[in-house]
Amino acid sequence: MAVTFACLARRSMALSRPHGGRHMSDIDNGDFQERIQANFARQAALHTIGAELTRVQRAMVEIELPFDVKLTQQHGILHAGIISAALDSACGFAAYSVIDPDASVLTIEFKVNLLSPGRGDRFLFRGEITKPGTNIIVGDGRGYAIGDGPAKLIASMTSTMMIIRGREGITG
Amino acid sequence: MAVTFACLARRSMALSRPHGGRHMSDIDNGDFQERIQANFARQAALHTIGAELTRVQRAMVEIELPFDVKLTQQHGILHAGIISAALDSACGFAAYSVIDPDASVLTIEFKVNLLSPGRGDRFLFRGEITKPGTNIIVGDGRGYAIGDGPAKLIASMTSTMMIIRGREGITG
Amino acid sequence: MAVTFACLARRSMALSRPHGGRHMSDIDNGDFQERIQANFARQAALHTIGAELTRVQRAMVEIELPFDVKLTQQHGILHAGIISAALDSACGFAAYSVIDPDASVLTIEFKVNLLSPGRGDRFLFRGEITKPGTNIIVGDGRGYAIGDGPAKLIASMTSTMMIIRGREGITG
Amino acid sequence: MAVTFACLARRSMALSRPHGGRHMSDIDNGDFQERIQANFARQAALHTIGAELTRVQRAMVEIELPFDVKLTQQHGILHAGIISAALDSACGFAAYSVIDPDASVLTIEFKVNLLSPGRGDRFLFRGEITKPGTNIIVGDGRGYAIGDGPAKLIASMTSTMMIIRGREGITG
Numbered sequence: 001m002a003v004t005f006a007c008l009a010r011r012s013m014a015l016s017r018p019h020g021g022r023h024m025s026d027i028d029n030g031d032f033q034e035r036i037q038a039n040f041a042r043q044a045a046l047h048t049i050g051a052e053l054t055r056v057q058r059a060m061v062e063i064e065l066p067f068d069v070k071l072t073q074q075h076g077i078l079h080a081g082i083i084s085a086a087l088d089s090a091c092g093f094a095a096y097s098v099i100d101p102d103a104s105v106l107t108i109e110f111k112v113n114l115l116s117p118g119r120g121d122r123f124l125f126r127g128e129i130t131k132p133g134t135n136i137i138v139g140d141g142r143g144y145a146i147g148d149g150p151a152k153l154i155a156s157m158t159s160t161m162m163i164i165r166g167r168e169g170i171t172g
Numbered sequence: 173m174a175v176t177f178a179c180l181a182r183r184s185m186a187l188s189r190p191h192g193g194r195h196m197s198d199i200d201n202g203d204f205q206e207r208i209q210a211n212f213a214r215q216a217a218l219h220t221i222g223a224e225l226t227r228v229q230r231a232m233v234e235i236e237l238p239f240d241v242k243l244t245q246q247h248g249i250l251h252a253g254i255i256s257a258a259l260d261s262a263c264g265f266a267a268y269s270v271i272d273p274d275a276s277v278l279t280i281e282f283k284v285n286l287l288s289p290g291r292g293d294r295f296l297f298r299g300e301i302t303k304p305g306t307n308i309i310v311g312d313g314r315g316y317a318i319g320d321g322p323a324k325l326i327a328s329m330t331s332t333m334m335i336i337r338g339r340e341g342i343t344g
Numbered sequence: 345m346a347v348t349f350a351c352l353a354r355r356s357m358a359l360s361r362p363h364g365g366r367h368m369s370d371i372d373n374g375d376f377q378e379r380i381q382a383n384f385a386r387q388a389a390l391h392t393i394g395a396e397l398t399r400v401q402r403a404m405v406e407i408e409l410p411f412d413v414k415l416t417q418q419h420g421i422l423h424a425g426i427i428s429a430a431l432d433s434a435c436g437f438a439a440y441s442v443i444d445p446d447a448s449v450l451t452i453e454f455k456v457n458l459l460s461p462g463r464g465d466r467f468l469f470r471g472e473i474t475k476p477g478t479n480i481i482v483g484d485g486r487g488y489a490i491g492d493g494p495a496k497l498i499a500s501m502t503s504t505m506m507i508i509r510g511r512e513g514i515t516g
Numbered sequence: 517m518a519v520t521f522a523c524l525a526r527r528s529m530a531l532s533r534p535h536g537g538r539h540m541s542d543i544d545n546g547d548f549q550e551r552i553q554a555n556f557a558r559q560a561a562l563h564t565i566g567a568e569l570t571r572v573q574r575a576m577v578e579i580e581l582p583f584d585v586k587l588t589q590q591h592g593i594l595h596a597g598i599i600s601a602a603l604d605s606a607c608g609f610a611a612y613s614v615i616d617p618d619a620s621v622l623t624i625e626f627k628v629n630l631l632s633p634g635r636g637d638r639f640l641f642r643g644e645i646t647k648p649g650t651n652i653i654v655g656d657g658r659g660y661a662i663g664d665g666p667a668k669l670i671a672s673m674t675s676t677m678m679i680i681r682g683r684e685g686i687t688g
């Protein structure tokens with residue numbers, strides 16, 4: 001085997017020529033950062049939980065969340081549904097950065113693994129695009145608790161999204 | 173609402189004698205309804221989203237949620253993270269009904285499929301236990317939108333949970 | 345709450361009017377049974393593992409598998425990959441029964457829960473359609489071990505599939 | 517193949533101090549490579565599909581598979597169940613490298629995303645440990661098709677496994 005596989009989801013994709021897909025570097029979808037910020041501003045649920053959009057790059061978005069007791073479950077740790085909301089949003093916004101400006105994204109399904117209890121002062125959720133298809137986009141996300149000491153991996157997500165074009169009432 | 177819910181999960185289990193598991197009818201865990209109500213009362217995140225615990229039976233719990241614009245994503249429909257929070261909780265409470273009174277439950281992972289946009293006046297989320305193991309419990313949940321006309325299936329979940337016994341700070 | 349929810353995935357769907365979907369009773373896709381049998385005959389991997397197509401109905405397909413030591417993992421039980429192959433196929437064939445005759449189906453993703461060790465003389469895998477969308481179909485499957493005594497539930501799957509129309513080289 | 521694989525999983529873990537977990541560098545489980553090879557030799561299903569164990573490191577295992585028409589589905593591409601078998605095994609063997617010598621591993625559940633059709637002369641499946649817990653281990657896997665040109669990412673998996681200690685008949 002002479003092939004050298006590379007680190008990070010991003011690089012794996014540089015290696016790969018998906019059937020029917022395209023390289024992310026081929027995509028010119030204009031000012032995706034502005035569109036993602038406008039989209040974030042319209043997501044009432046994210047404001048309800050106190051989420052902040054802290055980093056937007058092509059195929060990678062980060063959302064941060066200060067700890068708040070109103071977001072906890074019975075053990076005083078971050079509720080799995082809140083973790084899901086933040087990771088799903090990070091993956092979804094990352095998808096917006098690789099689609100046409102007038103298209104939109106709907107999550108079809110996701111899986112979340114809760115790896116460690118969500119304890120910390122603050123949480124960071126990163127979503128990255130693993131496969132930018134023409135109809136289906138797959139993203140992977142990771143959530144970290146931030147407090148004293150190094151960040152702690154608390155959750156991972158794989159999310160499958162569908163690109164929506166021209167469906168009334170469901171635009172970006 | 174009387175008899176007709178959930179023949180599927182329950183019947184499948186009547187067929188099945190899980191290796192190392194037990195029949196749910198063998199389980200005497202006392203007043204699980206009281207414990208689940210107390211547990212619900214401690215889940216701050218569920219109060220934040222306006223969830224109500226409306227039905228508690230052995231191996232089956234229902235949570236309802238009135239529509240609120242503060243729970244929506246950019247298309248004005250219920251955010252997938254809110255759906256996850258409600259379904260995860262319904263499955264988790266259903267698990268509490270089949271474990272020992274002094275044990276607790278932690279979600280390890282779940283998968284959510286978003287089957288139709290979450291539009292409606294009100295939502296109902298039902299969690300049922302598919303496999304009550306000695307260490308691992310698997311539940312399945314379904315979410316419905318309720319408005320004019322018949323209820324509409326909007327989401328499904330499969331959730332894997334771990335039974336926790338005697339771990340300080342993580343009790344029921 | 346006056347709504348009465350019904351048993352079985354099938355009935356839940358009768359209740360539900362998915363956004364952009366259709367009732368399965370509206371679907372006339374001709375002789376789906378013949379097409380599914382022909383499709384099964386072309387699935388080399390299913391012959392390799394000894395699978396048999398034993399039941400084909402609209403939105404529900406069953407596949408059976410005799411135990412064979414060549415299908416086991418290190419503990420002598422059915423390998424999770426073999427269980428996945430059978431459940432994925434049962435869900436996939438069930439999807440063929442609800443699509444147009446000239447369309448095809450590709451699995452996008454699935455999740456499998458291994459509920460009990462796969463021990464038995466014979467195994468039955470049932471796939472059912474939970475949501476027959478216009479582009480995305482979601483199925484749920486269950487696997488059972490059959491030996492002495494009642495059938496034992498050993499696995500469950502949720503599968504997300506995409507309908508493919510007119511893509512050369514990937515037809516039915 | 518030298519240095520560059522899998523910065524992601526490994527680095528994320530270097531950042532992370534899982535609650536109740538341990539650093540993988542703290543683990544001394546002796547000659548895990550021999551045990552994994554012996555374990556592989558006992559997996560009949562892997563021989564049936566022609567899998568080869570080509571790389572074993574702590575927390576990372578690779579399995580390769582030559583293309584064979586007997587492993588295909590109706591479109592002539594690798595069957596999703598075969599991909600699952602190989603990825604599940606790669607993750608499972610990777611888990612054996614981070615547990616005590618007398619413990620064993622059982623897969624509880626996994627999710628597979630099929631990212632591109634499985635076409636190629638040969639396939640490589642890599643499993644890596646994302647979270648080495650005391651009871652639950654989570655792994656992530658990726659599958660690649662290898663032919664002319666660069667390797668193509670065809671599938672990803674997240675797998676949840678349980679550590680089994682001293683359960684008769686289910687030893688490593």
